[in-house]
Amino acid sequence: MACRVELLSIGNELLLGNTVNTNASWIATRVTKLGGAVTRITTVGDNLKDISGVITQVLKRKPDFLITTGGIGPTFDDMTLNAVAKALHVSVRVDHDALEMIRKHYAARFPGRDIKITKARLKMARLPLIGKPVPNPKGTAPGVVMRKGRTTIVCLPGVPREAKAIFNTSLAKMIRASAQGMEFFEKWIDVKGIMESTLSPFIDKVMRKYPGVYVKSHPRGIERGIPHIQLHFSTTALRKKLAKRKLKNAVEDFLSLLPERSEVSTRLLR
């Protein structure tokens, strides 16, 4: 059983369309490479009821991880930690380790200046009772980790460089461990001169022959009447050598099925 991960992206800017959700795709790529599988991504606005409602729903599906991004900063609409607390039926309280991380951050950034712990700054240290802070190497608000049933909940900031830094320093190893040696393998091929609807039965055939190999077609447009499709072959498996051979054979079988016509060209990308 793969390590299942759900993502929850929080922020009105995502719903207004002002921000493209690159956090979700970055985290999904990293989780995949670590041997895990992202099973769902939900985006909601800065709304306590919506956020806590989604968390309650996610926990019912019992993923191994729920990773949230956004809503842990100092402004009024940063309400992720309150929403987690609400969903878990626990209170929030100032965590002294979190406060220490915040103090240290200001002291390092403004040496010699006395940065007061205002209400807005104290907010970033208010964690759900069962939450533990993890250091943010690139910003003020610490990440927060807690456990509910089989699910580890991890709250990351919305600022991409901060989310990435905490993911890499604190979260990657937890996901790797949970994946228990599962690894992701992939190959991309480029096909020009054949329509997706013509490729479709060949994809079916290869997937029936190689269980566990997933083939996805990505139409990339039509140039001067020539359709361009990229095909992604992937599998997640424990045994590297076997998986790689299986993928290689699947790609070769697939290519052998294509009609030999002058306008058809194929290229193995990586």
Next chain:
Amino acid sequence: MACRVELLSIGNELLLGNTVNTNASWIATRVTKLGGAVTRITTVGDNLKDISGVITQVLKRKPDFLITTGGIGPTFDDMTLNAVAKALHVSVRVDHDALEMIRKHYAARFPGRDIKITKARLKMARLPLIGKPVPNPKGTAPGVVMRKGRTTIVCLPGVPREAKAIFNTSLAKMIRASAQGMEFFEKWIDVKGIMESTLSPFIDKVMRKYPGVYVKSHPRGIERGIPHIQLHFSTTALRKKLAKRKLKNAVEDFLSLLPERSEVSTRLLR
């Protein structure tokens, strides 16, 4: 009451992180500008149960629109229309208008060639019983529109240029009509030299003074120790003149609250 819109993005490539969900941000931007409000975005893989499960949940929230992207093409893993049918408890059947659109598309693209309606191509004409096809000006698979209760469900292709074309030709006017004259207004300002945690109480103050105006801070990084924040002021309202004045006053009030220090600079962006 604003026109509420939910988005459902479908495709394993989104969960693997291979594709950034630019469809969602593009549609969200368009919906916002048309006077509607995107309230949630859900992303699931090519999985019948997951897709239909989300649709069932969305319908319980009774949005005005549910816009899906992806999963209406010719391959085995294109299962959005079956999932909609499952969620609505209706059957799927070949729709003759949809089939005609598909035939016309091939005839226009390959004049003089006899493109057979294979099983894979016929698949794109199999719509839920209550679904109506809408023309796809940039590709083969027609969009599909149907109604359940107060919710209009619209299924768009995952290929961005096709999704955009159908949105613009068939969907935009429906959303505009549903928004009943509501319009979105916004202003962006750039603030350098003040931390987000320092700005936070000023944001609170302005939002209390101007109900309906929403202020969101976007930290853009720190250059040579100087924090850079962009602030987004927005409101959705029926009366253009009033809304614009309110936004203008809110921005001016906000700027007047900022400390006058040599390192602080502000700039109205647009």
